[in-house]
Amino acid sequence: MDIPRTLRRRRAPDLANAAIFLGPALVVILAVTVYPLARSITTGFTDRVFGYQDYSFVGLANFTRMAHDPLFWQAVCNSARLAFFNVGGSLLLGLLLALLLHAGRRYRAVFRCLLFLPWVLPSMVISLMFRWLYNDMYGWANYILLKHGLISSPTHLLAAGDTAWTGILVPIVWCYYPFVMLVLLAALQSINPAYYEAAAIDGASRWHSFRYITMPLLRPVIAVVIILETIWSLTSFDLVYLLTGGGPANATLTLSLYIYKQGFVSKWLGYSSALATVMFLALLALTLAYFWVINRSQIYED
Amino acid sequence: MKTRRLTTSVIQMVTLSAVTAVLLFPLLLTLLTSLKPAEEIITTAPALFPRHWTLDNYRTLFALRDFPRYLWNSLLVASLTAAATTVIAAMAAYALVWMRFPGKRAMGRSVFFTYMFPDILLVIPLFMVCYELALLDTRTALVLTYLSLSLPFGIWLLKSYFESIPVSILEAARLDGCSEFQCLWKVVLPVAMPAVAAVAVLTFVMGWSEYLYANTLITTNANRTIAIGLQTLAGYHRTDYGLLAAAGIVMVAPVVVFFLAVQKYLVEGLAFSTTKRPE
Amino acid sequence: MAEVRLVHVHKVFDNGAHVLHDITMEVGDGEFVVLLGPSGCGKTTVLRLIAGLEDITTGEIFIGGRRVNDVPPKDRDIAMVFQDYALYPHMTVYENIAFGLRMRGMARAELQRRVVDTARVLDILDLLQRKPHQVSGGERQRVALARAIVREPKVFLLDEPLSNLDAKLRGHMRAELHRLYRSLGATIIYVTHDQTEAMTLGTRIVVLRDGVVQQVDTPRGVYEKPVNTFVASFIGTPPMNLFPACLVQEQGEFLLRHQDGGLALPAAKASAAHLRPWLGSTVIAGIRPEHACLHTASPAMGKGLPGTVEMVERTGAESFVAVRTGYGSMVVRVPPDLPVSLSSPVLLTFDAEHVHLFDAGSQMRIL
CATH class of the missing domain: 2.40.50.140 (Nucleic acid-binding proteins)
Structure with missing residues (x-):
């Protein structure tokens, strides 16, 4: 017994109310996110320079220029390098801390709170702290390295290419591990303890329990964390900019910094926007990957 | 058995404390440095704790003409951002969870999409737009542009929380005679208070700490926020690290206090909202 | 009090699921009608249509002679008790009961009198200052009932109100509900999948299956003269x-x-x-x-x-x-x-x- 489609009365949508409730958010998002993004993409096809009114569309010129720009490729490699080490470092540290917190039941809340702190600290303050730690005369890093004979004379960590990488990776990992720790701890706590009891009855050792219960159940969460941390590493700007400014001699120049420098130092808005478009495409791919992972996994569902 | 459990517990406690101490060392060092006199800071054999505890650095800091102004600017910008974000995001999340309109799912997802756009992608066009609208070097520009960072996040977090509220409560409110605004104001917001507080606090902290936009959109000292103010101070007082450490601590203090106030919910909400399947 | 009438009601959800087929039924003034059926048969949907929480696809619903198809829930003069009680967690028991009256602009003195009277009837006077999470499941159930009763609506809609209680409490509340029904003389529409509740509470039972009304009869009639094998095997433990x-x-x-x-x-x-x-x-x-x-x-x-x-x-x-x-x-x-x-x-x-x-x-x- 079917009713003809025409006879069906669909519930009137709450259009008026929805417009009132969503309107402000939509206007703001369109104005400060979507519109600027569109502007950025279109500007990427022009030769616009800041301070000059005239500009013309140059097609793909900015992108061909990019292909022959050694600095662009260096920046891409540096971004990838930063992402690789940051994701690896924060994942490792975060996982270890999560396991440690999960094991230590008693003071978990207090330590979780303390260990999460770096995540909320302003990048300006983090850069100040580490700049002071790295100070070649009075900093603790030098003091400790000298004392243990790891270096022979006072050096500024951020002044040489290879040590500069260590110098920026430490604070970056330091402020990105808390998120990993937090999410993995939540995932660990959501694992039904009955699984471990069942495994113990089946004669599994602690390592086996970890290997065959904990890790498989954490895997989808880890996948999500890796994608998010990759996105954040690729786009991170503040700490690198404040600590090395991309130096020495562009050794730590990442794509984010290159976009900024082309736009605000060289004033090449067109080229800078084209660079931003490339980053946008990379992020788009990663975001789609995020949605894909999160949709097919069974995270937090029993 | 009992003693063994006790030893395990002690070992865990000691390990956790040691790890925490190492990880929080930079923060601790900054705090202690801010309480040291200059001659104890500029030394090649630094001690962790000050021999002479002093608040001189803080006194000098607040005697600087510009420092209170930086604080005030940050407070203003951060509060306005937090207030605007919370109100707008709560309304939008309410609509996305409980109202019926075409394209709702798509809209909910695109909100999350915009959450992925980082500041570095938007800073150049936003700079151009602010330039064209003559908004450069205004605090208004900061509040507006901060919304691009905070609003998608706020909507997303509130939406996840709202989804955990049983729809029957809302239906009961409608049967009791509430309009949509009354449902939001009298039922949803009080029930979702922890999430609302977390969004307000996080947004405040974001506005308080933000660096990139503040650095590019603000050009004169009068409108600088604390993040840029700190950079300015670091330029003038390069070697006076006690002063800079004190300024850093002053900037960090409200962040830490606010964070501690909402950490319990924040920590859960963050883990939950970023790893769960979106509706 | 009023009667409720459904005439050729169909419900098709937005996803295309046709969950109710040509429902025509009448609930007389002061009747206690139980909608009974296995889970997924559409009985809760019928209740939600009457409440106005869902829109009907075709057909008509009348409450007290008034066609309510386009009347918003709050103006239908009905009260509903939800399966999960849906108490407002941030309000005290008193505020929960008073909320509906307050939203309708009732004067303070009158409101207080009615809340207290209702609380007395349901024996929850000493809980009024507590929050919902501070009272037990059975007490929460009473609060939910009080919230409905205090409004003095034309029709009560109860959606599996006892399903969250343990067996002993369920028996107790069943008796209580029966007593309330006697004293209120109200029109009640009650949804359940529990045939014991249906047999003991209802003046009439509507048996639903896959969105189709199978039989409308008194509990005795349904038991003694089931119209088809479904009703015959659904009612009675162990089944026929x-x-x-x-x-x-x-x-x-x-x-x-x-x-x-x-x-x-x-x-x-x-x-x-x-x-x-x-x-x-x-x-x-x-x-x-x-x-x-x-x-x-x-x-x-x-x-x-x-x-x-x-x-x-x-x-x-x-x-x-x-x-x-x-x-x-x-x-x-x-x-x-x-x-x-x-x-x-x-x-x-x-x-x-x-x-x-x-x-x-x-x-x-x-x-």
Whole structure:
């Protein structure tokens, strides 16, 4: 017994109310996110320079220029390098801390709170702290390295290419591990303890329990964390900019910094926007990957 | 058995404390440095704790003409951002969870999409737009542009929380005679208070700490926020690290206090909202 | 108080699921009507349509003679008790009960009087200052009821209100609800999948299956004269035994023939004119466990259905024996002290007065 489609009365949508409730958010998002993004993409096809009114569309010129720009490729490699080490470092540290917190039941809340702190600290303050730690005369890093004979004379960590990488990776990992720790701890706590009891009855050792219960159940969460941390590493700007400014001699120049420098130092808005478009495409791919992972996994569902 | 459990517990406690101490060392060092006199800071054999505890650095800091102004600017910008974000995001999340309109799912997802756009992608066009609208070097520009960072996040977090509220409560409110605004104001917001507080606090902290936009959109000292103010101070007082450490601590203090106030919910909400399947 | 009428109501959800088919029913003023059916049969949807929480696709709903298709929920003058109670967690019990009145702009003194009166009726006076999470499940249930009652609506809608309570409390609240219904004299529409609740509370029962009304009758009528095999097997614990048999007429007597003999239908019940169309064909016979009789094996057994004991379920006051027969497993109620041993041969006889007959094709009741 079917009713003809025409006879069906669909519930009137709450259009008026929805417009009132969503309107402000939509206007703001369109104005400060979507519109600027569109502007950025279109500007990427022009030769616009800041301070000059005239500009013309140059097609793909900015992108061909990019292909022959050694600095662009260096920046891409540096971004990838930063992402690789940051994701690896924060994942490792975060996982270890999560396991440690999960094991230590008693003071978990207090330590979780303390260990999460770096995540909320302003990048300006983090850069100040580490700049002071790295100070070649009075900093603790030098003091400790000298004392243990790891270096022979006072050096500024951020002044040489290879040590500069260590110098920026430490604070970056330091402020990105808390998120990993937090999410993995939540995932660990959501694992039904009955699984471990069942495994113990089946004669599994602690390592086996970890290997065959904990890790498989954490895997989808880890996948999500890796994608998010990759996105954040690729786009991170503040700490690198404040600590090395991309130096020495562009050794730590990442794509984010290159976009900024082309736009605000060289004033090449067109080229800078084209660079931003490339980053946008990379992020788009990663975001789609995020949605894909999160949709097919069974995270937090029993 | 009992003693063994006790030893395990002690070992865990000691390990956790040691790890925490190492990880929080930079923060601790900054705090202690801010309480040291200059001659104890500029030394090649630094001690962790000050021999002479002093608040001189803080006194000098607040005697600087510009420092209170930086604080005030940050407070203003951060509060306005937090207030605007919370109100707008709560309304939008309410609509996305409980109202019926075409394209709702798509809209909910695109909100999350915009959450992925980082500041570095938007800073150049936003700079151009602010330039064209003559908004450069205004605090208004900061509040507006901060919304691009905070609003998608706020909507997303509130939406996840709202989804955990049983729809029957809302239906009961409608049967009791509430309009949509009354449902939001009298039922949803009080029930979702922890999430609302977390969004307000996080947004405040974001506005308080933000660096990139503040650095590019603000050009004169009068409108600088604390993040840029700190950079300015670091330029003038390069070697006076006690002063800079004190300024850093002053900037960090409200962040830490606010964070501690909402950490319990924040920590859960963050883990939950970023790893769960979106509706 | 008012009556509720549904006329040819259909409901199709946005995802295309057609969950209610041509529902037409009437709930009289002051009636306690129970919507009963297995989960997913659409009974809660019917309730939500009456409340206005869902829009109807086609058809009409009247409350107290007024067509309410386009009336928003708050103006329908109904109150609803939700399955999960839906108490506002941030308000005290008092505020929960008062909220609906407050939203309707009732004066403070009057409001307070009504809240307190209602709380007294439901015996929750000393809980008024607590928050919902500080009271027990049964108390929460009372608060939810109080919140509905205080509004003095025309119609009460109750959606599985007892399903979240434990068995003992459920029995208690069932009695309480019955008492409330008596004293309020209200029109109540009550949704449940629990037939005990339906049988004990309802003045009438509406049995639903897959969005179609199967039968509307008094509890007794539904039990004694189920319109089809679905209702027959859904109502009653353990359910009615159903088995196929051939209907024949021998020496003017109607017989249900099965492979081991036959069962004569009582002359008073079986009229020739009525049963003629089914003569010689297979019908479905139904017998409730209490209308079957178990005989322990003796060689000189008369007519009956032979079988072996498969399982014995002793509940204390009575026992149920499952017997494997040529027609499948049948359950018989026996006195608790009857000695039966597993796998022993037994004979079943049926009380012909209480045999139900259903058409094998349409599954509809014949007799």
